[in-house]
Amino acid sequence: MIIMHDIIKTYITGQVTFQALRGINLHIKKGEFVAIVGPSGSGKSTLMNIAGCLDIPTRGSYLLDGKQVSAFNSNQLAEIRNKKVGFVFQAFNLLPYATAYENVEVPLLFAGVNRRKRKERITRLLGQVGLAEKAANKPTEMSGGEMQRVAIARALANEPDIILADEPTGNLDSKSGQQIVNIFHELWKMGKTVLIITHDSNIAGRVERIIQLKDGQIENSHSPAAV
Amino acid sequence: MQLIILYNTFIRDFRKQKKRITLTLIALAWGTISIMLLLAFGEGLHQQLSINQKGTGENIGILWSGQTTKAYRGMGKGRRIWLYKEDPEYLAAQIPEIETIGGEYSRWGVQIRYQDKVLNEHVTGIPPCYREIRNHIPQEGGRMINRIDMDEKRRVVFLGSNLKKRMFEDEDPIGKQILLNEIPFTVIGIMIEKIQMGNYEGMDEDVAAIPATTFKAIFGDLYLDYIVYRAYHPDQMAEIEKKIYRALGVKYNFDPTDDRAISIWDIASSSREFNNMMLGIKIFLGIIGFLTLLVAGVGVANIMYVSIKERTREIGIKMAVGARKSLILYQFLVEALIITFSGGFLGMSLSYILTEGFKRLPLENQVLDFMGRPTVSLEIGLVVITILGILGLVSGIFPAMRAASTNPVESLRYE
């Protein structure tokens, strides 16, 4: 499903070049539940952004469902972000002027889903994350946990196979965090491939596999039982 | 498909961002209004001043006599020079550049009586050519003094519009008898209302004009008070002036360089000065207009700029969940165009309403006479809207283009 070979990402800031990823080889099977851990600055987000087609690698090959991502044009990348992967950010990244309902609607609009189907889908998704009553609330009128659940509903809007989450509980208290983790767990049980970056040992304990990053390289890849 | 997506996204976001859009709209409308009004009043003022300027006449010179200040051919200085009724013809014969010429008698404090109303007024004795050279044009239903009046020394009087109001109020005066120093005169015409910027002896609207021949017969004046002439072309004025000094210098024995022996007021040259002044005013208004435009432009650009951070993040979010680059750009473009056009249209309409409203204000006539009729110019409006629109577009579209062309991650990170 996700096959990365020798992925390198170099950032150039002024005169300084910095290698955030130095040769990542990664294979994630369909339906896997994986946690990515590692110290700050080890390249977790960089890796995740590349996996989600939000960013492109400097070198290396990335096969998504057997297709070479580097060969895609910008419209095809947009299509992948819209339908194939759902991305959940630590900072939620909701549109501040839109309600919960409207935020979930955004990817559906871009997919050209008609109004009736949109409504059906949004209502179901908000119910699924336990926010049926908050449909008309704007981000400023919601708690962090609620905002993150809206963001998850949005990530699920076009029923992607892959869910990518970059520290989804990083800005939340432990109770809200637990709720979010439960949702990801459920999604995995429904057959989705789920990748989560986390510092939280609670989450790491419930995944199938933990990938440990250090200095832009995979240091270790193992099942939680092995810890 | 992409069009439907654009439409849906656009409608939704437009409704959601009313505040920002309203602000931009107001800034645009405000900029348009201030420039439009400024230029509208400037244009009105210009038109009005031009009309006023022409009230006395065009290409004309006015000549009156004085005292010599130089000794000449054995005659001492301080000698009074007089103009006689033959002098206009004499000058016309000597100076081919003169198109029309006529002499005028003038007298203040003449008693004018109509029924029980008695006024002390300014009476002139004028030739028929004053109709052309001094714009003594009759209102409908009346006439100006003519050749026959002159030849027969008729007792007819042509009244200034304001004098008519004071004597007759709303009554129709044509054919009525009035008494000038107890001598009966028939009113034959009323001068059209005109505004004079300059005058040499009283305003035309307050004058009672009678044929020059009648004037001389009744009041017994020996000398003309003024000679008024018109040139074929304004460029000839200086030449004519020189020739007049020479011709009259010969006739009355004074030094042709003695500019106090006779005096000439060249209205054409003051109208050249007037045109220069008008040009100055126009340049001034243009500069102010440009500065206003700049301020409005900065306002529009600023609103666009302030929202860049928000909007860059917005673009990042949208692209992260699958918006195409083209969708983002078209949305911004359509939005900017709609805002620009509605803002500009709003500004134009308001300026139009304001200027029309101003014209309908029951202002004292004299205020209006000097303010003129503000005129909104469509061309200027379009130029203003285009400039502001381009500014808004550039300041809004460039950041959007940059945001849409990079990776969503970078837009999301934008600070």
Ligand SMILES: Nc1ncnc2c1ncn2[C@@H]1O[C@H](COP(=O)(O)OP(=O)(O)OP(=O)(O)O)[C@@H](O)[C@H]1O
């Ligand atoms: N746009 C960028 N330009 C330059 N350097 C960058 C950029 N993005 C990331 N980096 C650098 O790349 C390295 C990896 O960053 P990354 O965000 O992937 O770390 P991380 O593992 O997600 O850390 P954290 O746990 O703090 O989120 C860091 O040293 C960071 O400074």
Ligand SMILES: [Mg+2]
């Ligand atoms: Mg990170």
